[in-house]
Amino acid sequence: MSIAHTTATVIPIRTTLTSPLIFLLAASTGLSVAALYYSQPTLGVLATDLHASNQAVGWIPTLTQFGYALGLLFLAPLGDRFDRRTIIVVKSLLLAMALLAIAAAPSLSVLLGASLAVGLLATVAQDIVPAAATLAPAAHRGRIVGTVMTGLLLGILLSRVVGGLVAEALGWRAVFGGAAVVAAFTTAILVRGLPSFKPTSTSPYPALLGSLFALWKEHRALRLAAMAQGLLSIGFSAFWSTLAVMLHGAPFHLGSAAAGSFGLAGAVGALAAPFAGRLADRRGPQFVTRLGAGLSVASFGIMFAMPHLSTGAQLVLLALATVGFDLGVQATMIAHQTIVYGIAPEARSRLNAIFMTTMFVGMAAGGALGAQALAAWGWNGIVLLAVASSLAALAVRIRAASAQ
Numbered sequence: 001m002s003i004a005h006t007t008a009t010v011i012p013i014r015t016t017l018t019s020p021l022i023f024l025l026a027a028s029t030g031l032s033v034a035a036l037y038y039s040q041p042t043l044g045v046l047a048t049d050l051h052a053s054n055q056a057v058g059w060i061p062t063l064t065q066f067g068y069a070l071g072l073l074f075l076a077p078l079g080d081r082f083d084r085r086t087i088i089v090v091k092s093l094l095l096a097m098a099l100l101a102i103a104a105a106p107s108l109s110v111l112l113g114a115s116l117a118v119g120l121l122a123t124v125a126q127d128i129v130p131a132a133a134t135l136a137p138a139a140h141r142g143r144i145v146g147t148v149m150t151g152l153l154l155g156i157l158l159s160r161v162v163g164g165l166v167a168e169a170l171g172w173r174a175v176f177g178g179a180a181v182v183a184a185f186t187t188a189i190l191v192r193g194l195p196s197f198k199p200t201s202t203s204p205y206p207a208l209l210g211s212l213f214a215l216w217k218e219h220r221a222l223r224l225a226a227m228a229q230g231l232l233s234i235g236f237s238a239f240w241s242t243l244a245v246m247l248h249g250a251p252f253h254l255g256s257a258a259a260g261s262f263g264l265a266g267a268v269g270a271l272a273a274p275f276a277g278r279l280a281d282r283r284g285p286q287f288v289t290r291l292g293a294g295l296s297v298a299s300f301g302i303m304f305a306m307p308h309l310s311t312g313a314q315l316v317l318l319a320l321a322t323v324g325f326d327l328g329v330q331a332t333m334i335a336h337q338t339i340v341y342g343i344a345p346e347a348r349s350r351l352n353a354i355f356m357t358t359m360f361v362g363m364a365a366g367g368a369l370g371a372q373a374l375a376a377w378g379w380n381g382i383v384l385l386a387v388a389s390s391l392a393a394l395a396v397r398i399r400a401a402s403a404q
Contacts, residue, residue, distance in 0.1 A: 017135045017144070024193045025132045026148045030155025031186050032092065033125040035099055035118050036064050037156055038179055040240055041164035041259040042172040044248035049172065050108050054245055057108070058371040060115050061241045065364035067119020072357040076126050077208045079349030084131050084197040089190055091124035096183035103177035125152055126356050130348040131197060133341045145341065146277020146334045153330050160240070160263035168257040200346040211347070212354055219343050219351075224400045225289075225336040226355045230362035231393035232293065235300055235386030236329050237366030239322075242374045242382055251311050265322040276331035277338065285335035286401055292332030293394035299324030300386040306379065325386070332393075333359070362389075 039046070039060045047057040078087055098117040105111035129148055136144035166175045201208065216223060244259035246252075280288045299321045306314045340355045341348055366389075373381035 017137075021135075021193065021195075022132070022144065022147055024189065025128055026151025028088075028092070028151075028186050028190055029125045029128045029148055030151035030153075030158075031182055032095065032122055032128070032155070033152050034155040034159035034162075035095060035122045035179055035183065036068060037061075037159040037240070038163040038175050039064065039115070039172075041160045041244045041257075041263075042167040042175060043244050044255075044259075045167050046172045050111075052108050055371060055375065058241070058245075058367070059112055061237075062364055062367040062371075063112055064115045064119040064122075065237065065360055065367055067116040068122055069119075069357050069360040069364055071120035071123035072126055072353050072360060073212070074209070075120065075123055076353035076356070077212065077350045078205070079127050079130055079352075080201040080347060081199050081203065081205065081208055083199065084127055084349075085190075085194045088124055088127045088131070088194060089187060091121050091127065092183060092187040092190060095121040095124060096180045096187060099176050099180035099183055103173045103175075103180060123356075125155075126352055127349070129337070130341070130352045131194075133337075133348055134197065134345075135195075140281070143277045143281060145337055146275075146280075149277075149330070149334055149337070153326075157263040157326065160259070161261055164244075164255075164257045164259050164261065164263075168255050200348075208350065212350055215344070215347060215350055216354055221339055222343060222351060222354060224396055225339050226358035228289065228293065228393040228396040228400075229333055229336050229355065230358040231389045231396065232296055232329050232332060233359050233362030234366040234369065234389035235296070236325070237363040238370030238373065238382050238385050238389075239300075239325070241367040242370045246374065246379055246382075252315070262319065262322055265319040265326075268323045268327070276334040279331075280335045280338045285338040286397070288335035289332050289339075289397045290394065290401065292328040292330075292335065293390060293397055295328030296325045296332070296390040297328075297387060297394055299328060300383060300390055303383045303386075304380065306383075325390075328390075 043054070043057050043060065046052075046060070047054055050057070075087075075091070095118065098114055098121055101114040102111055102118065105114055129145065129152070132148040133145050163175050166178060203211065216226075243262060247254040247259045252258075276288055276292070302317065302324075303321050306317060309317060336355065337352075340351050343351055366385075369385055370382055373385050377384070
């Protein structure tokens with residue numbers, strides 16, 4: 001008997017998926033996941049304030065992403081066992097407390113520990129996305145998941161803009177203090193607006209964790225989706241975790257606000273997420289994965305031309321490339337999630353945990369490898385890493401298509 005059928009399927013409490021509820025799901029997802037990225041445009045300022053090296057502060061985004069991967073692996077499966085509403089509300093409240101701890105951190109070591117906790121608790125975003133997929137009618141799941149993911153992606157990208165602007169105007173501690181207030185306010189709204197869900201599994205927690213390996217082994221589509229998205233995430237994270245440091249130095253000498261403003265360029269790509277969901281509904285998600293991975297390869301690749309351009313032209317090319325690869329990575333993720341959520345409806349939280357854990361392991365690896373590549377080979381090292389990992393993701397999707 002397959003693992004997908006070892007637990008009884010229970011339909012969630014009937015709730016009309018209204019436009020305000022979709023907006024709440026999208027907004028709370030974005031505001032939660034934004035906590036992972038507020039630090040990235042502030043690293044240059046933060047290093048100066050704490051008298052730490054660039055390599056030392058580079059561990060902040062790495063530990064945050066690693067904490068997110070751990071939270072996905074060990075906490076996200078609980079969504080199949082308990083009421084998702086309770087899990088979402090509790091984790092959102094604890095996230096507010098962890099952000100406040102960063103704002104008050106007296107040293108880099110405390111800040112690193114709090115960053116790990118933020119990563120663990122920001123996985124509340126990945127409790128909300130399966131909730132949206134569960135409430136959505138099957139025929140429109142791609143579109144609705146795409147809409148909610150637009151909130152998540154805008155949270156990722158615009159958090160860099162907000163973080164950069166606030167850090168430059170008020171200091172990096174104000175960034176995290178404000179984020180803590182926003183997280184607390186979001187929690188209060190979720191308490192009032194989020195419907196309840198009945199569990200889809202009665203398995204004890206150890207059995208839920210054990211089933212993750214069985215799901216991975218059983219479903220080839222899950223393995224391919226997770227591996228391809230994890231590879232794309234390496235280049236994505238390497239770029240964003242080193243951009244502020246690169247722009248802080250010669251020849252640009254730009255501050256945290258300028259680095260954060262590149263999030264606006266990436267937001268253009270994120271806004272296309274619902275269209276990626278609709279295209280996946282019409283043409284099939286496999287087509288969208290190949291299209292998105294190919295666009296990522298091309299967008300990262302054009303950055304090899306930067307050393308041959310003037311400073312102003314380099315910034316223009318960098319912005320255009322950011323639009324392109326963000327669109328490619330996000331479209332691919334929407335298509336992959338459409339594939340994953342269609343595998344076993346009663347195991348959506350666990351399937352999402354496997355997929356997103358692999359993705360954020362790639363994110364953490366990209367942050368660590370990006371810091372080393374920038375130190376050793378400069379910006380071309382980042383571009384080479386991003387192109388190579390995106391090409392590997394495209395190869396996975398092409399191989400998947402040829403095997404069908």
